[in-house]
Amino acid sequence: MITNPALPQGTRDFDPDTVRKRNYIFDVIRTVFELYGFQPLETPAMENLETLMGKYGEEGDKLIFKILNNGLGDQKNISRSKEAFEQVLLGKNDKNLTQRALKYDLTIPFARYVAMNYGQLQFPFRRYQIQPVWRADRPQKGRYREFYQCDADVVGSKALINEVELALMYNEVFSRLKMAGFSVNINNRKILKGIMEVSGVIKKEKLILGIIDKTDKIGFEGVKGELLNLGIEPVNLEKLLSAYSMNGSDHVKLSFLKQFLSGSETGLNGVSELEYVYEMISRSASGIQSAIHFDFTLARGLEYYTGIIFEVKAPARVKMGSIGGGGRYDDLTGLFGVPDIPGVGISFGVDRIYDVLEELDLFPRHVHDGTRVIFFFMGEEESRQAFGLMQQLRVKGVKSEMYHEQAKLDKQFRYATKKNIPYAVIIGNKEMEDRTCVLKDLRNGEQKSLTIEELLDVEF
Amino acid sequence: MITNPALPQGTRDFDPDTVRKRNYIFDVIRTVFELYGFQPLETPAMENLETLMGKYGEEGDKLIFKILNNGLGDQKNISRSKEAFEQVLLGKNDKNLTQRALKYDLTIPFARYVAMNYGQLQFPFRRYQIQPVWRADRPQKGRYREFYQCDADVVGSKALINEVELALMYNEVFSRLKMAGFSVNINNRKILKGIMEVSGVIKKEKLILGIIDKTDKIGFEGVKGELLNLGIEPVNLEKLLSAYSMNGSDHVKLSFLKQFLSGSETGLNGVSELEYVYEMISRSASGIQSAIHFDFTLARGLEYYTGIIFEVKAPARVKMGSIGGGGRYDDLTGLFGVPDIPGVGISFGVDRIYDVLEELDLFPRHVHDGTRVIFFFMGEEESRQAFGLMQQLRVKGVKSEMYHEQAKLDKQFRYATKKNIPYAVIIGNKEMEDRTCVLKDLRNGEQKSLTIEELLDVEF
Numbered sequence: 001m002i003t004n005p006a007l008p009q010g011t012r013d014f015d016p017d018t019v020r021k022r023n024y025i026f027d028v029i030r031t032v033f034e035l036y037g038f039q040p041l042e043t044p045a046m047e048n049l050e051t052l053m054g055k056y057g058e059e060g061d062k063l064i065f066k067i068l069n070n071g072l073g074d075q076k077n078i079s080r081s082k083e084a085f086e087q088v089l090l091g092k093n094d095k096n097l098t099q100r101a102l103k104y105d106l107t108i109p110f111a112r113y114v115a116m117n118y119g120q121l122q123f124p125f126r127r128y129q130i131q132p133v134w135r136a137d138r139p140q141k142g143r144y145r146e147f148y149q150c151d152a153d154v155v156g157s158k159a160l161i162n163e164v165e166l167a168l169m170y171n172e173v174f175s176r177l178k179m180a181g182f183s184v185n186i187n188n189r190k191i192l193k194g195i196m197e198v199s200g201v202i203k204k205e206k207l208i209l210g211i212i213d214k215t216d217k218i219g220f221e222g223v224k225g226e227l228l229n230l231g232i233e234p235v236n237l238e239k240l241l242s243a244y245s246m247n248g249s250d251h252v253k254l255s256f257l258k259q260f261l262s263g264s265e266t267g268l269n270g271v272s273e274l275e276y277v278y279e280m281i282s283r284s285a286s287g288i289q290s291a292i293h294f295d296f297t298l299a300r301g302l303e304y305y306t307g308i309i310f311e312v313k314a315p316a317r318v319k320m321g322s323i324g325g326g327g328r329y330d331d332l333t334g335l336f337g338v339p340d341i342p343g344v345g346i347s348f349g350v351d352r353i354y355d356v357l358e359e360l361d362l363f364p365r366h367v368h369d370g371t372r373v374i375f376f377f378m379g380e381e382e383s384r385q386a387f388g389l390m391q392q393l394r395v396k397g398v399k400s401e402m403y404h405e406q407a408k409l410d411k412q413f414r415y416a417t418k419k420n421i422p423y424a425v426i427i428g429n430k431e432m433e434d435r436t437c438v439l440k441d442l443r444n445g446e447q448k449s450l451t452i453e454e455l456l457d458v459e460f
Numbered sequence: 461m462i463t464n465p466a467l468p469q470g471t472r473d474f475d476p477d478t479v480r481k482r483n484y485i486f487d488v489i490r491t492v493f494e495l496y497g498f499q500p501l502e503t504p505a506m507e508n509l510e511t512l513m514g515k516y517g518e519e520g521d522k523l524i525f526k527i528l529n530n531g532l533g534d535q536k537n538i539s540r541s542k543e544a545f546e547q548v549l550l551g552k553n554d555k556n557l558t559q560r561a562l563k564y565d566l567t568i569p570f571a572r573y574v575a576m577n578y579g580q581l582q583f584p585f586r587r588y589q590i591q592p593v594w595r596a597d598r599p600q601k602g603r604y605r606e607f608y609q610c611d612a613d614v615v616g617s618k619a620l621i622n623e624v625e626l627a628l629m630y631n632e633v634f635s636r637l638k639m640a641g642f643s644v645n646i647n648n649r650k651i652l653k654g655i656m657e658v659s660g661v662i663k664k665e666k667l668i669l670g671i672i673d674k675t676d677k678i679g680f681e682g683v684k685g686e687l688l689n690l691g692i693e694p695v696n697l698e699k700l701l702s703a704y705s706m707n708g709s710d711h712v713k714l715s716f717l718k719q720f721l722s723g724s725e726t727g728l729n730g731v732s733e734l735e736y737v738y739e740m741i742s743r744s745a746s747g748i749q750s751a752i753h754f755d756f757t758l759a760r761g762l763e764y765y766t767g768i769i770f771e772v773k774a775p776a777r778v779k780m781g782s783i784g785g786g787g788r789y790d791d792l793t794g795l796f797g798v799p800d801i802p803g804v805g806i807s808f809g810v811d812r813i814y815d816v817l818e819e820l821d822l823f824p825r826h827v828h829d830g831t832r833v834i835f836f837f838m839g840e841e842e843s844r845q846a847f848g849l850m851q852q853l854r855v856k857g858v859k860s861e862m863y864h865e866q867a868k869l870d871k872q873f874r875y876a877t878k879k880n881i882p883y884a885v886i887i888g889n890k891e892m893e894d895r896t897c898v899l900k901d902l903r904n905g906e907q908k909s910l911t912i913e914e915l916l917d918v919e920f
Contacts, residue, residue: 005797007504013502016500036861037831045592067527068528100525112465115465157865387740404617405617405618
């Protein structure tokens with residue numbers, strides 16, 4: 001029976017050029033992670049269903065891909081399988097039908113790993129993880145059911161030096177990717193809380209932060225309008241808005257906040273944390289701090305983050321928005337029975353970073369490099385000679401291949417051109433006798449005759 | 461509710477050192493693949509269930525991990541879900557319950573990719589693929605439910621040059637891994653067939669090859685014993701055994717076979733193919749051919765392979781057996797409606813290669829390298845100075861980290877030692893004033909005082 005060759009909805013094949021471009025991004029990120037002392041970790045694609053369920057909220061749970069147990073129809077299992085299926089139809093989980101699932105993110109598996117290996121690990125534990133995750137989201141442009149996540153976390157440390165380093169890592173990665181115009185925005189949940197306290201609106205914190213977080217999209221006036229609708233007392237609203245109308249450099253804003261938050265211990269604490277981060281970043285190699293800014297409208301991950309938070313914005317001209325985010329959290333592993341492990345982490349949105357680099361044409365030319373030299377097939381005898389020569393080039397590290405069979409030169413040229421191979425070596429009858437070869441630059445058509453020794457010295 | 465942190469049976473976490481060692485293997489293989497003009501391809505973890513089912517035999521089908529559809533219990537789906545489940549209990553597949561599955565190997569997804577993109581691809585298409593696959597096998601020592609496969613194939617070419625290159629690639633990879641004593645064994649299905657023809661036992665080919673393939677395990681006498689039990693006529697058995705008693709160099713054996721197979725066109729064809737491979741390999745850089753040998757007892761993958769076949773054996777002293785295999789096949793994509801795409805490919809058994817390198821202590825020391833330099837935390841002011849200096853080292857590419865907080869030196873030493881960090885930099889009060897630092901080699905305890913400038917010039 002013939003099967004129609006097709007891909008599951010929302011998944012992608014990655015062709016050679018795409019793999020190379022994505023690996024370029026991974027390599028840059030990985031190099032920076034390692035430079036900052038982070039270590040690689042990999043966890044399985046599957047986790048026990050109970051490890052994942054209940055960790056992502058009701059909506060998240062629905063998007064988990066569950067794996068069917070094997071052997072459901074075996075004689076000894078049938079009645080248990082049927083009962084289990086009834087449970088599943090009621091929206092419950094039953095181990096007799098499904099006990100494993102594909103991981104939904106990298107954070108919960110990491111938490112599971114830390115809880116499982118608590119006694120063996122050295123804290124603070126700095127790990128990075130670059131792996132695919134799966135979500136049964138409705139597929140749409142730019143949203144896939146299988147996609148890579150790329151995280152770095154330090155756990156088991158409350159020290160702010162970690163926040164400093166993570167901000168610098170963001171900065172370093174996007175600088176290395178040459179993404180001019182990116183910005184690393186920093187805020188502190190403690191400052192947000194302080195502003196709510198001082199403005200007398202702490203009870204409406206969640207609603208208000210939800211609105212302020214949209215500043216990017218709806219502008220300051222839009223935010224003002226929505227806040228008005230919340231029925232906040234005018235004097236409180238005025239206070240709140242004065243905090244969000246701050247102008248000036250990061251330094252000036254911090255001074256303002258120190259005044260403004262003088263009635264909130266939490267708020268002042270948040271300010272002094274940012275002052276520390278500010279100072280440490282300025283001690284780092286000159287110039288590097290330019291893309292790191294405070295953004296007091298940033299409010300991501302309300303449920304989860306408790307201290308400093310990060311968001312990376314793509315250059316404004318590409319209209320992509322956030323390409324990374326993270327922050328400090330109080331409790332990584334409590335859900336797995338190991339309390340009191342705080343941490344701070346960042347994440348890179350690899351698919352979006354890919355799209356930005358593509359749109360701005362920022363992938364370096366060398367990323368596309370596959371085969372550098374093709375040896376044309378000019379006849380049985382000639383090809384044997386060519387083969388020996390090619391092996392010598394390979395020993396020198398030059399990526400090479402030989403056209404596989406006798407064929408018209410036209411056809412061989414076409415093959416080389418479509419594969420973007422820059423150089424061809426031609427050894428015909430005459431060259432075989434002379435111990436020479438013709439080297440042709442396929443990009444401009446230029447060619448010259450070289451001795452074998454000369455060919456081996458060419459820098460490809 | 462607290463979840464017990466545990467891993468699904470048969471799966472593994474890969475800790476930092478294991479990831480690094482495995483990446484070392486992948487990097488060596490990938491470098492050689494690229495050197496030979498192969499291009500990377502990646503396919504999703506999930507395939508449509510119909511893409512996979514029926515491709516691996518009845519036993520294989522049972523080991524496929526199926527993914528449960530989402531939303532089975534939604535009101536509008538319930539009756540269809542129930543019917544579907546009845547089908548599944550009967551051992552059938554039903555799209556209303558499960559329509560996706562985890563990939564079982566890399567070959568079928570590759571075939572699906574080639575069939576889907578037939579019009580766009582340049583043939584011959586040389587691809588490599590290094591990705592995990594999943595099988596619901598009973599977990600046991602050395603057998604996992606998630607493991608990496610690592611394949612290279614050339615499709616759309618019948619040329620023997622591909623076989624030559626694949627043999628050389630095997631040789632190159634294991635030479636680079638410094639696995640002294642490995643051997644790349646080559647045979648040709650056509651020669652096996654010829655021997656059966658000439659010996660008048662072609663009807664029992666499958667049974668006989670099954671026995672001969674066990675030569676490694678049960679020895680020549682064992683094979684002889686089992687063949688006797690098949691009831692082969694004595695004169696035929698004698699002929700058959702004479703072919704398997706060949707002695708001498710590869711060259712001598714080929715001469716013998718040429719005589720022996722003079723009555724079999726297929727057999728002679730097989731011999732001349734090996735002669736070509738033999739000659740081309742000998743044209744390759746000197747010395748490299750030493751580990752490539754003919755093994756006329758090799759008979760792997762009877763159902764699938766049609767020409768030259770490969771198997772790589774680990775050095776005899778580790779008792780591991782096969783660490784790679786492959787061969788030529790006639791039809792990659794017929795099952796997906798695209799006929800006449802022949803190919804040849806090889807595969808690396810990454811888990812076994814890992815175990816061999818571990819047992820023989822062949823992982824290079826640098827593979828374990830994480831952080832090279834740790835800056836101890838000697839006080840708030842001191843740490844600020846240390847941080848600026850560390851950033852300068854990082855700019856030079858030195859993997860560095862700072863201990864995160866004030867702590868007894870003992871504790872900081874212990875942290876560094878457990879993480880195998882070779883160097884510590886200490887900047888105390890005195891050093892801060894002098895603009896110097898103490899550099900300590902943590903492996904032998906030696907230490908010296910350096911100026912900041914001197915530290916920045918050290919080769920770490």
